[in-house]
Amino acid sequence: MGTRSSFLLDVLMAEFGESIEEDPAAFSRKFRKMAASPFAFYRGSACLFYADMTGTYADDRFLDEPTSRVWIHGDLHAENFGTYMNASGVLVFNVNDFDEAYVGPYVWDLKRFAASVALLGYAKALSDDSISMLVTDFAGAYVVELAAIAAGGDDAIGSLTLDTTTGVLHRVLQTARLRTRVALLDAETVIDGYDRRFALMAGREPVDAATRRAVLGAFVDYLTTLPVRVDPVEQVVKDVALRKGVGIGSAGLPSYNLLLEGHSQALENDVVLYMKQAAAPAVARHVTDEKVRAYFKHQGHRTAESQRALQAYADPWLGYTTLDGVGQLVAEVSPYSADLDWDEVNEPAELRSIVQDLGRAVARMHSVADDESSHDLVDFSTEEAIVDVIGSDRSGFIGMLVEFAHRYGAQAREDHQRFVDLFRNGRLPGV
16 A cells, blocks of 8 residues: 555544444445545545645645634535525525634635635546636635725625625525425425424434433523524424434434424424534644634534634524533524535636635635634634735735645545545445
8 A cells, every 4th residue: 555545544544433433334325425526535535635734735825823823614615605594684605514614724725625626627627727717716806805804895795695696606596595494394394283293204213202302401501502592482392303324524423303393383484403413623633722622612612603703694593502411513404505506517707707706705704703703712803814914925825726726636636546446445444
């Protein structure tokens, strides 16, 4: 086995070894999904990316002490964007899935996204020049938007909403607008007598009485973490179910659905929540900062606080709790969620427009969680610090991201093949 294959194996086992022992079947499914393509492998191997960011690919250019400790998404790839209805009732297209969020170097987010663009472009048979153009568009939009925010915001584009988007992203938001709570409930539940309960289906099972009591106890604690008090009628839990096999990144982690009464007893107002065990983020292995580590009560608290920090006007149902002593993230299963389908976007002009919008979205995300937010972990203006560290060398900054995208995209494609060979030859212990 080559040196890189040995390194890949060591990193994956350090990250997933204990979890594989607990649920080998779940990780067999996860690894099978990761084997499907270089992009799928990249999505499921953030741990390898961060091992490289602090090893072979370590680079302190465009970093200083403050910008090495900003709130980051932690898994910023091209498919972690979608729509949500914010707490102000506005549909927004933005970054989603904050399971890997932490505090670290802002450039790690940008590099992870840039390499994902290279992988996406390669899969679409785009030329290297076209991929360079897409990464340049993303990085340029990020820098311009962040500088505009730092200058007071008058020239900033702002959140990606129905009013500020065109083209593909506008259509995604329009699609989300057509979705309804009733349609979600019809897909997830059945009417039993005169009330709703969860429909049992592949990946969803009923829970026994002891589990239900434990989940309901955790739910009571969760209610105390919400920013706005929930009315008594909304606290009524009508059903609880166990979910399995949720997402490529959640292998082996138990998750529960709770069906709530909603703000009235009308059946169309019922609310579906998920309570998901939160795991340590991959980036935390490589940010050895006691102040950051000690800030969080548990991983559920970390995930919820990170999302609140990075996502302005986040889900009002977003909170956290513990179940059997393990941290849990709790949030609504949104009726208004729609993801960008990259398979449907192949024209260079549309791709360029999208990555520019995503660059602006990432700039806003990095600027939200700082001294002007309700969080005190990052107590300085992140947009000003990042703009200062880039300074007048915007072209050098953008060139660095373009060069990295090509170099690490090629590395990820090679690593994908190494991973497939390890997996199919039975050299990943436990699966």
